[in-house]
Amino acid sequence: MGEYFEAIIHSFYNNLIVGNAYLIVIKGLGITLLISALGLLFGTIFGGVLCFLRMAASKWLKAVAKLVIAVLRGSPVLLLLMILYYVVFANSRIDPVIIAVIAFALNSGAHISEVMRSALEAVDKKQIEAARMLGFSGPKAFVAIALPQAGKIARPVYQSAVINLVQWTSVVGYVTITDLTRTVNNIGARTGEPFFALFLGVLFYLGISYAVYALFSIGSKREGAI
Amino acid sequence: MITISGLSKHFGNLVVLKDINFQVRKGECVAIIGPSGTGKSVFLRSIAMLEVPESGSICIKGTDITQKSVDINKIREKMGMVYQGFHLFSHLNVLDNITLAPRKIRKQPKAEAEKKARELLALVGLSEKADCYPHQISGGQQQRIAIARCLAMEPEIMLFDEPTSALDPTMSREVLSIMRKLTRMGLTMIVVTHEMSFAREVADRVVYLDEGGIYEEGTPDEIFDHPRRDKTRTFIRRLNVFNYEIHSTTFDMVTMNAQIEVFCQKYQVKQQKIYHIQLVLEEMLVEILRRCYAVVSPDIAFTIECPSGDGEVSISIQYAGSSFDPFGETTPDEDNLGITLVRNMAKATSHYAEKDLNTLIIKL
Numbered sequence: 080m081g082e083y084f085e086a087i088i089h090s091f092y093n094n095l096i097v098g099n100a101y102l103i104v105i106k107g108l109g110i111t112l113l114i115s116a117l118g119l120l121f122g123t124i125f126g127g128v129l130c131f132l133r134m135a136a137s138k139w140l141k142a143v144a145k146l147v148i149a150v151l152r153g154s155p156v157l158l159l160l161m162i163l164y165y166v167v168f169a170n171s172r173i174d175p176v177i178i179a180v181i182a183f184a185l186n187s188g189a190h191i192s193e194v195m196r197s198a199l200e201a202v203d204k205k206q207i208e209a210a211r212m213l214g215f216s217g218p219k220a221f222v223a224i225a226l227p228q229a230g231k232i233a234r235p236v237y238q239s240a241v242i243n244l245v246q247w248t249s250v251v252g253y254v255t256i257t258d259l260t261r262t263v264n265n266i267g268a269r270t271g272e273p274f275f276a277l278f279l280g281v282l283f284y285l286g287i288s289y290a291v292y293a294l295f296s297i298g299s300k301r302e303g304a305i
Numbered sequence: 306m307i308t309i310s311g312l313s314k315h316f317g318n319l320v321v322l323k324d325i326n327f328q329v330r331k332g333e334c335v336a337i338i339g340p341s342g343t344g345k346s347v348f349l350r351s352i353a354m355l356e357v358p359e360s361g362s363i364c365i366k367g368t369d370i371t372q373k374s375v376d377i378n379k380i381r382e383k384m385g386m387v388y389q390g391f392h393l394f395s396h397l398n399v400l401d402n403i404t405l406a407p408r409k410i411r412k413q414p415k416a417e418a419e420k421k422a423r424e425l426l427a428l429v430g431l432s433e434k435a436d437c438y439p440h441q442i443s444g445g446q447q448q449r450i451a452i453a454r455c456l457a458m459e460p461e462i463m464l465f466d467e468p469t470s471a472l473d474p475t476m477s478r479e480v481l482s483i484m485r486k487l488t489r490m491g492l493t494m495i496v497v498t499h500e501m502s503f504a505r506e507v508a509d510r511v512v513y514l515d516e517g518g519i520y521e522e523g524t525p526d527e528i529f530d531h532p533r534r535d536k537t538r539t540f541i542r543r544l545n546v547f548n549y550e551i552h553s554t555t556f557d558m559v560t561m562n563a564q565i566e567v568f569c570q571k572y573q574v575k576q577q578k579i580y581h582i583q584l585v586l587e588e589m590l591v592e593i594l595r596r597c598y599a600v601v602s603p604d605i606a607f608t609i610e611c612p613s614g615d616g617e618v619s620i621s622i623q624y625a626g627s628s629f630d631p632f633g634e635t636t637p638d639e640d641n642l643g644i645t646l647v648r649n650m651a652k653a654t655s656h657y658a659e660k661d662l663n664t665l666i667i668k669l
Contacts, residue, residue, distance in 0.1 A: 203392060203395065205388060205390060205392040206392045206393075206394055206395065208355065208392070209386070209388065209392045209393075209394075209451075209454075210394070210405075210406070211355075211378075211381065212353060212355070212381050212384065212385070212386040212455075213381070213382070213385075213405075213406035213410065213454070213455070213458055214378050214379070214381050214382035214406060214410045214458060215378070215406070215409070215410060216378050219409065219410075223405065223409060224394055224396075227396050228395065228396050231396060
C-alpha cells in the first residue's frame with residue numbers, strides 16, 4: 080500500500096512541481112475559463128438576439144434566424160473554429176483566443192437561442208394576458224412575467240449547455256491555444272506519464288462542472304419555489 | 306359606463322359576433338348566458354380589447370377604446386378580468402401576485418401596496434395564505450386571489466369569464482360569495498357564467514347570447530321564468546331536463562340511476578321522490594323491453610323534467626315500435642306487480658302512439 084502511495088506522490092511531484100509546472104497548469108486553466116466565460120457571455124447575448132429574430136413577426140427574419148441556428152447547431156464547433164482560424168481570419172493577426180471566443184459564442188449562441196425559445200414558449204400565455212389586463216404594457220409584462228418564468232424553465236437545460244461549452248473548449252489546442260487540455264497533454268508527453276497528467280486534467284474539468292452546478296443551485300435556492 | 310354599438314367579430318369565415326349593441330350602467334351586474342360556442346367569451350374579451358373587433362365601437366366612460374390613439378393599458382388598469390383558469394403568476398407568492406401591478410404600474414411604495422393587499426386578502430378570506438405560492442392552494446382559493454389581484458388596481462369594471470367552471474361545487478360557492486360581496490360594493494360587473502342560480506339571484510340583468518348576437522335580454526325573472534323567444538326557452542328549459550337514451554338490452558342501469566340522482570338533487574327533489582322516479586323508470590323500462598324489444602334491439606329515450614322547487618316531476622318515455630300502452634290492458638293484470646306499483650304511485654299517466662312512435666308520460 081505504501082509503495083503505491085509513494086508512487087502517486089512521486090508522480091504528483093514529477094508532473095506538477097518540477098519546473099513550476101503547476102503555474103503552467105494554472106495558466107492553461109485560466110485560458111479554458113476565459114474562453115468559456117467569454118464564449119458564454121457573448122453566446123448568451125447572441126442567443127438572445129437569435130431567439131428574438133426567430134420569434135419575430137417578420138417571415139424573412141424568422142427564416143434567416145432559423146437557417147443560422149440550423150447551420151450552427153448542425154455542425155461541429157471544431158470545424159467552425161478551424162474555418163474561422165484557417166480561412167476567415169487566416170491573414171489577420173487576431174489573437175487565436177479571440178477567434179475561439181467567437182467560435183464558441185456562435186455555436187453556444189445557437190444552442191442557447193433554442194433553449195430560450197422553448198422556455199419562452201412554455202410560459203403560460205394567459206398569465207401574460209392577465210398582466211396586460213392589470214395595465215402592464217407588452218414589454219413590461221414580458222419583463223415582469225415571461226422572463227423570470229422562462230428563466231426558471233430554462234435553467235436546467237442552460238446549465239448543461241454551459242457545461243457542454245466548457246468541455247468543448249478542450250479542442251482549442253487545434254488552433255495553437257494552450258488551454259487546460261493542451262497543457263496536461265504537454266506535461267504528460269514531457270514526463271512520460273500521460274495517464275497521470277491526463278487524469279489530472281479530467282479532475283480539473285470535473286471540478287469546473289461541479290463549480291457550475293454549485294453556482295446554479297445557489298441561484299435557484301435564492302429564487303425560491305417554482 | 307359601457308356602451309357598445311355595432312360590434313362585429315369574425316375568425317376567418319366564422320362570424321362570431323355580429324352587430325351587437327349593448328349598454329351597461331355603472332354599478333350594474335350583468336350575467337351573460339348561452340350555449341357554448343356562441344361567442345360569450347369573445348364578447349367579454351373584446352370589451353377589454355383582448356379580441357380586436359372588425360367593426361363597431363366600445364365606449365368605456367365615454368372613450369372609444371377601439372381607436373388606435375387610445376392608450377389601452379391605461380383603460381385596462383380600471384378593468385379587472387377573472388379567468389376560468391385563474392392564471393395567477395406562478396413564480397410569485399400570493400402577496401406578490403396582488404402587489405405586483407400596484408407597485409410596477411401605479412408606482413405604489415412596497416409597504417403601502419402590501420398593506421392594501423392584506424386588506425384584500427382579508428376581504429377574500431385568505432389572510433393566512435399570503436406567503437403561499439399559487440400551486441400550494443386550492444382552485445377556489447386561487448380564484449379568490451385572482452379576484453383580489455384585480456381589486457388591488459381599484460377597478461371600476463370587473464369582467465368574469467366563467468369564473469367557476471373549473472371548480473367543484475364547494476369551491477364555486479366560495480368564489481360566488483366573494484362575487485356577491487363585489488356587487489354590494491357597487492362594482493360594475495359582467496359575468497359570463499353557467500351558474501344559473503348566480504345569474505338568477507345576483508345579476509340585475511341577464512343577457513342570452515345566441516346566433517352571434519344578443520338574442521334576448523331582460524331581468525332574471527323575465528329570462529328564467531318568462532323567456533319570450535324560442536331558443537331562450539329551449540335553453541332555459543333544457544337546464545332542468547334530463548335526457549337518456551337506451552339502445553341495448555344490457556344498458557348500464559346503475560350509472561343511469563346515479564345520473565338521475567345527481568340531476569334530481571340539483572333541483573332539490575326530495576330523496577323519497579328520487580327513489581320513486583328511479584323505481585318507476587326501472588319498472589317501465591323492464592316492461593317495455595320485455596314487451597316491445599324481445600327480438601329487435603331497443604330504441605328508447607326518456608326525459609325527466611324537474612321544475613325548480615317541489616313541484617310535479619314529469620317523466621316522458623318514447624319508444625319505437627307498434628303501439629303498446631303498458632297501462633292499457635282492459636283487464637288489469639293484477640299479477641304484474643311492477644305496473645300496479647307504478648299505477649298507484651303516479652299522479653297521472655297518459656299514452657299515445659303516432660306512426661311507429663309511442664310516447665308515455667307519467668307525472669309524479
